[in-house]
Amino acid sequence: MTTPSFRDASGQDATGVQRTTTSLRAQKSRAEGPRLSVGFILARRFTLCAFANFVDVLRLAADEGDRSRPILCDWTVLSDTMDPVASSSGITVQPKERLGDPRRFDYIVVVGGLMDETPSLSQAYHRFLHQAAEANIPLIGICTGAFFLHQAGLLNGYRCCVSWFHHSDFLEQFEGLNPVADQIFVVDRDRLTCSGGASSAHLAAYLVDKHVGRAQASKSLHIMIIDDALQADKPQPGLPLDLKTQDPIVQRALLLMQQNIDTPISVQDIAQRMGNSKRQIERHFRLALNTSPQAAFLDMRLDFAKHLVEKTQKSVAQIAVDCGFCDSSHLSRMFRRRYGVTPQSFRQTTYTDVSNAPSN
Structure with a gap:
């Protein structure tokens, strides 16, 4: 055998x-x-x-x-x-x-x-x-x-x-x-x-x-319609991500980021937890996603913030805390840079669009 x-x-x-x-x-x-x-x-x-x-x-x-x-x-x-x-x-x-x-x-x-x-x-x-x-x-x-x-x-x-x-x-x-x-x-x-x-x-x-x-x-x-046996160190899928890759090192790093989304950790900390060097992590991110770990982490936090703004009634200040930003001003500044509007404006637009949607 x-x-x-x-x-x-x-x-x-x-x-x-x-x-x-x-x-x-x-x-x-x-x-x-x-x-x-x-x-x-x-x-x-x-x-x-x-x-x-x-x-x-x-x-x-x-x-x-x-x-x-x-x-x-x-x-x-x-x-x-x-x-x-x-x-x-x-x-x-x-x-x-x-x-x-x-x-x-x-x-x-x-x-x-x-x-x-x-x-x-x-x-x-x-x-x-x-x-x-x-x-x-x-x-x-x-x-x-x-x-x-x-x-x-x-x-x-x-x-x-x-x-x-x-x-x-x-x-x-x-x-x-x-x-x-x-x-x-x-x-x-x-x-x-x-x-x-x-x-x-x-x-x-x-x-x-x-x-x-x-x-x-x-x-x-x-x-059971499962293609092949996965090895033990296959990364868990975690939350849905726009950052898709088959690179296991990048996948595991992204998962660690998800687990620390409200208290962001440094790339050096991620590398130590994974048993890799900081340079290895950065190189894999560049090859797999054409971005840096820091930029990917920020994108992840902003995506999560956008989800909370759209789907919950939490205050912008609370969302900032939940997503690891210093305060609501920091979140609003980064949110606007990414999406072109502030969290408040985005929420109002979303609410207006839903209210004006035709009923069946």
């Missing part, structure tokens, strides 16, 4: 690192059962899309065609109470088994949910996750699942991936950690985390590639 080329947070081959922390079950002869067995813990109000994408990659890789027999892979939803678990969309999932012995799985996956509506996992789940960690079974956090792993004390010393959308929440709640919000997933020894959504399919494909085979991983993604 060809192993993937993904690198973990320390720059080592993720597969080589994880081989030393393989679960007892993974050490058994594969003639005894599936090559890849995954146990799922679903937090209340979990993200259905992230869970379904992960499971469907396993399902499609497990059997010939689309027959869904758990031959090469199996998957089980675990519970401490066996009560149905409601997703954030309101659809419920019925667990299949109680927690039991975690060593029967190769991986334990925690699927997180809505930040404001999801309580901590129960002590039974915490004990189960600690038992898994002590048995050297890799733990996976999907979407906000990284929050739960950290609450259980199982991410100390690890890098972890969180969605760009929850980056600030993570920093507020978990001081001292260094969450990664500019990659779709992170493999750091025996902890794997991903930002959720479609990235969970790519993390699942990474596991299928490692344990079952690249052909099965590709087959799963192709049936």
Whole structure:
């Protein structure tokens, strides 16, 4: 079987690192059962899309065609109470088994949910996750699942991936950690985390590639109308941007800018966070976008300000704060230079155009 080329947070081959922390079950002869067995813990109000994408990659890789027999892979939803678990969309999932012995799985996956509506996992789940960690079974956090792993004390010393959308929440709640919000997933020894959504399919494909085979991983993604497996360091898409590029260094820099749009950071800070030099960042921006990082950051902030002026009733002073400008005068000056009108005039024109639009 060809192993993937993904690198973990320390720059080592993720597969080589994880081989030393393989679960007892993974050490058994594969003639005894599936090559890849995954146990799922679903937090209340979990993200259905992230869970379904992960499971469907396993399902499609497990059997010939689309027959869904758990031959090469199996998957089980675990519970401490066996009560149905409601997703954030309101659809419920019925667990299949109680927690039991975690060593029967190769991986334990925690699927997180809505930040404001999801309580901590129960002590039974915490004990189960600690038992898994002590048995050297890799733990996976999907979407906000990284929050739960950290609450259980199982991410100390690890890098972890969180969605760009929850980056600030993570920093507020978990001081001292260094969450990664500019990659779709992170493999750091025996902890794997991903930002959720479609990235969970790519993390699942990474596991299928490692344990079952690249052909099965590709087959799963192709049936799901996903062209190819993405590597771990593929940048998260973030907010929609007019600044389009396929350059991963520029994409990651733009994402860091988005995360700091209200408190602009310097190009030097961006370069340090990414592990690149300032000159490298500037060169990539010039080649990819024919502009400088500073100019791109200003364009991004002005675009966001324009959106807020047009779509909200916030004051120009508040919009200036939200977009990282010194004050309303600074915003108005830069806004006029870019769009030819002040924010106040633009808002009034937009309101007038909507008011005068013909009704059906």
